[in-house]
Amino acid sequence: MGNFKYMFSCVVLHLLLLKCCSGVIYRLNETQYESMPPLFAMDHYEACLHDLDGMYCVADFDLYAVGHSDLMKLIQEYSAHTLKHYNHTQIHRGICVTRTCKQHIEKNTTNETADLSRVLEGCLNESIWLNYKIQARLNNIKYCDKANETMSLDVYDMVMVVVYFIIIILNLAGSLYDVAFSKKPGRGNPYLLAFSIRRNWAKLVEPGGTGSEPRLDRLKTFYGLRTLTMICVFFSHTVLIMSHSYIDDPLYIERSPDEPLKQLLFNGSLVTHTFFVMSSFLLAYNFQLYSEKTKITWVQVPKGILLRWLRLTPTFGLVVFTISTLMRHAGSGPLWQLVVGSEAAACRQYWWAHLLYINNYIYDDAYCMPQTWYLAADTQMFCIGIIVCFIARTPRVQKIIMPILMMVSVGIVGTHTYFQDLDPVVLQAPEKYRNLYENDDTFRLLYIRGHTNLSTYSLGLAGGFYLYYLQQEKKDWNKYKIYRWAFWLMAPLAVGIILSGGIFYTDEDTIPEAWKVLYAMFYKPAFQVLVVTLIIGTALKFEKIYRGILEWRGFRWTGRVSYSAFLLHTVFQRGLIGIQTTPIHMTDYFVVTVLMATIIMSFLGSAVLWLLFESPISALIKAVMRPQKNQDQNQNV
Structure with a gap:
C-alpha cells in the first residue's frame, strides 16, 4: 500500500x-x-x-x-x-x-x-x-x-553627411534672415522663412486650435490622444527590441502570458489602430469643412494624395536613409550588427518600398523600420478614404456608403482569417518576438496590410462625418449629460476588450474556428468604436474628466511632433540594446526604465527634427503649392 x-x-x-x-x-x-x-x-x-x-x-x-x-x-x-x-x-x-x-x-x-x-x-x-x-x-x-577592423564611410554615408550639412546651413540662413530682415509678420521671402527656427518654435508651442476655423478648436483632444497612443507604441516596442536581442532570463518572456497585467502588452496592438481612426476622422471632418468654401472636383483627389505624400515622405526619407547609412557607424558591440546593422542592410535593400508606401505588402521586408507598416497602410487607406469623402458629401449618401464599406471591411478580415488559416490576433510568441514576426503569416498577411485594416479606418470616416453633422444640427447636449456615467465606462470597457485576447493564450487550443474568425472580424472595430465615441464626446464637451486629460496643454507640442517621434523611437531603442556587451537581464523595473528613457529621448529628439526639418519642409511645400494670402488661414490640428 x-x-x-x-x-x-x-x-x-x-x-x-x-x-x-x-x-x-x-x-x-x-x-x-x-x-x-x-x-x-x-x-x-x-x-x-x-x-x-x-x-x-x-x-x-x-x-x-x-x-x-x-x-x-x-x-x-x-x-x-x-x-x-x-x-x-x-x-x-x-x-x-x-x-x-x-x-x-x-x-x-x-x-x-x-x-x-x-x-x-x-x-x-x-x-x-x-x-x-x-x-x-x-x-x-x-x-x-x-580586431582593428573598422567600417569605412562609403559614398552613401558621405551623401547623408552633406544632406545634414545643408539642413544646418538652411536653418542658420533662415533664422538669420528672419532676425535681420523680416521683422514684420507676413513679410519676407517665404522660402527662407520656412527655415527660421524662431518661427518654427512659435508654431511648436502655440496653443492648439488657433486659426480662422473655430470648429477645429474642439479637436484639441487629438494632441493628447496622439501622445498617449504613441507612448503605448513605445512600450510595446521596448519589449520587442529587447526580445529581439540576447537576454539572460528568457523565462521572463515565457511566463509573461500567464500574468494578467502583461496581457495588456500582448494584446495592446489594438491601441496602434487608434492612429487609423484619428487619421480618417480628420480626413472626413476637414474635407467637409473644406467643401464649404471650395468647389470640390475630382482634381482634389490626386492633389490630396500628392500633398499627403509630400508631407510624410521628406522626414520619412531622411530617417530611412540615416538608418541605412550613418547609424551603422554610431556604435559597436557584439549585438550591434544583429540589432542595428540588420536594419541598416534591410533599409538599403527596401528603401524604395517604404517611400512608395507599399512595404507592408513586401513579405520579406521584416527588418527595415518594421513599425512603418502603419504609414504604408494608412496611406493606402487614405487613397480610398479621400474617394469616399468625394462621393459621400451628403448625410444621405454617407448613410448608404459607410455601412457597406464597414461590412466589406470586416468580411475581408474574416475571409483572410478563414481561408489562410490565420490566428484571430497576432499571438506574441517568444520566437516571433525574436525574429520580429519575420515569418508570422497573421502579422504579415492580416495585421499590417491596408485592405485588412479598412474596418477601423471606416469607423474614423464615419465619426468625422457624424461630428460634422451634429455640429451642423446644433443640438443641445446638456440634457444628455445625466448619462455621463456610461461615457466614463469606456476606459474599463477598452481594457476589457484588450484583455479578452488572453483567451488565445491558453495551453490547449479549444476555441472553435468559427469563434476565432468572428473575433478577428470584430475585436478591432469594437475597440475603435469606443475611441470614436471618445473623440465625439470630448469635441461636444459631453464631460470633463477625459476631456481635461486629453486637452492638457502639455500635450500640444508632443502631439505635433508625434510623427517624428514615431519614426525616431526605435533608433534610440536599437542603439541602446545594440551597445550591450552582455545578455540583457529583463525585469519589470528595467523595462519601465528603458521606456521612460525612450519617451524622453524620442520626444526631445523629435522636437529637434520637427524644428529643423519637418516643419520647414511643410512650410516650404505650402509656399510652393498654395497662395501666400491663404497660408495664414491654415490651422494646426
Missing part, C-alpha cells in the same frame, strides 16, 4: 511540474529549466577584440542527441509549446573564437568560412557535451567582428 501511495504521489508531482500532454511540456520548475543549456550566452567582447588577432562571432547552433537522451527529450517537448516558449533546441552564442576556441584553431584557417565553421562547431559541441551530454551542430554564422 505504501509503495502504491509513493508511486501515485510521484505521478501527480510529475504532472504538476511538467503538465505534459502528447509530447508537449507546458511548465518546468526552475531546477528543470536550468538543466537545459542557456538559450543565449556571450563571451567578453571588448577583451576579445583587444587581442591583435581577436575574432568574435555571433552564431546559432542546433542541439541534438545521438541515441536516447532524457535532457534532449525534455528540451524538445518544452520547445514544442511554441505559443509560450522559445525554441530551446536552437541556442544562440557570441563566441570569442581566438580565446574560447583557441585549441580548435588550425594555423591560418580562420579566414576561410568552411574552416571557421568547423572550429565553431567543434568548440561549442565540446562544451555542450562536457556539461550536458548532448551535442551541438552549427546552424549559421550571422557575422564576425575582427
Whole structure:
C-alpha cells in the first residue's frame, strides 16, 4: 500500500511540474529549466577584440542527441509549446573564437568560412557535451567582428553627411534672415522663412486650435490622444527590441502570458489602430469643412494624395536613409550588427518600398523600420478614404456608403482569417518576438496590410462625418449629460476588450474556428468604436474628466511632433540594446526604465527634427503649392 501511495504521489508531482500532454511540456520548475543549456550566452567582447588577432562571432547552433537522451527529450517537448516558449533546441552564442576556441584553431584557417565553421562547431559541441551530454551542430554564422577592423564611410554615408550639412546651413540662413530682415509678420521671402527656427518654435508651442476655423478648436483632444497612443507604441516596442536581442532570463518572456497585467502588452496592438481612426476622422471632418468654401472636383483627389505624400515622405526619407547609412557607424558591440546593422542592410535593400508606401505588402521586408507598416497602410487607406469623402458629401449618401464599406471591411478580415488559416490576433510568441514576426503569416498577411485594416479606418470616416453633422444640427447636449456615467465606462470597457485576447493564450487550443474568425472580424472595430465615441464626446464637451486629460496643454507640442517621434523611437531603442556587451537581464523595473528613457529621448529628439526639418519642409511645400494670402488661414490640428 505504501509503495502504491509513493508511486501515485510521484505521478501527480510529475504532472504538476511538467503538465505534459502528447509530447508537449507546458511548465518546468526552475531546477528543470536550468538543466537545459542557456538559450543565449556571450563571451567578453571588448577583451576579445583587444587581442591583435581577436575574432568574435555571433552564431546559432542546433542541439541534438545521438541515441536516447532524457535532457534532449525534455528540451524538445518544452520547445514544442511554441505559443509560450522559445525554441530551446536552437541556442544562440557570441563566441570569442581566438580565446574560447583557441585549441580548435588550425594555423591560418580562420579566414576561410568552411574552416571557421568547423572550429565553431567543434568548440561549442565540446562544451555542450562536457556539461550536458548532448551535442551541438552549427546552424549559421550571422557575422564576425575582427580586431582593428573598422567600417569605412562609403559614398552613401558621405551623401547623408552633406544632406545634414545643408539642413544646418538652411536653418542658420533662415533664422538669420528672419532676425535681420523680416521683422514684420507676413513679410519676407517665404522660402527662407520656412527655415527660421524662431518661427518654427512659435508654431511648436502655440496653443492648439488657433486659426480662422473655430470648429477645429474642439479637436484639441487629438494632441493628447496622439501622445498617449504613441507612448503605448513605445512600450510595446521596448519589449520587442529587447526580445529581439540576447537576454539572460528568457523565462521572463515565457511566463509573461500567464500574468494578467502583461496581457495588456500582448494584446495592446489594438491601441496602434487608434492612429487609423484619428487619421480618417480628420480626413472626413476637414474635407467637409473644406467643401464649404471650395468647389470640390475630382482634381482634389490626386492633389490630396500628392500633398499627403509630400508631407510624410521628406522626414520619412531622411530617417530611412540615416538608418541605412550613418547609424551603422554610431556604435559597436557584439549585438550591434544583429540589432542595428540588420536594419541598416534591410533599409538599403527596401528603401524604395517604404517611400512608395507599399512595404507592408513586401513579405520579406521584416527588418527595415518594421513599425512603418502603419504609414504604408494608412496611406493606402487614405487613397480610398479621400474617394469616399468625394462621393459621400451628403448625410444621405454617407448613410448608404459607410455601412457597406464597414461590412466589406470586416468580411475581408474574416475571409483572410478563414481561408489562410490565420490566428484571430497576432499571438506574441517568444520566437516571433525574436525574429520580429519575420515569418508570422497573421502579422504579415492580416495585421499590417491596408485592405485588412479598412474596418477601423471606416469607423474614423464615419465619426468625422457624424461630428460634422451634429455640429451642423446644433443640438443641445446638456440634457444628455445625466448619462455621463456610461461615457466614463469606456476606459474599463477598452481594457476589457484588450484583455479578452488572453483567451488565445491558453495551453490547449479549444476555441472553435468559427469563434476565432468572428473575433478577428470584430475585436478591432469594437475597440475603435469606443475611441470614436471618445473623440465625439470630448469635441461636444459631453464631460470633463477625459476631456481635461486629453486637452492638457502639455500635450500640444508632443502631439505635433508625434510623427517624428514615431519614426525616431526605435533608433534610440536599437542603439541602446545594440551597445550591450552582455545578455540583457529583463525585469519589470528595467523595462519601465528603458521606456521612460525612450519617451524622453524620442520626444526631445523629435522636437529637434520637427524644428529643423519637418516643419520647414511643410512650410516650404505650402509656399510652393498654395497662395501666400491663404497660408495664414491654415490651422494646426
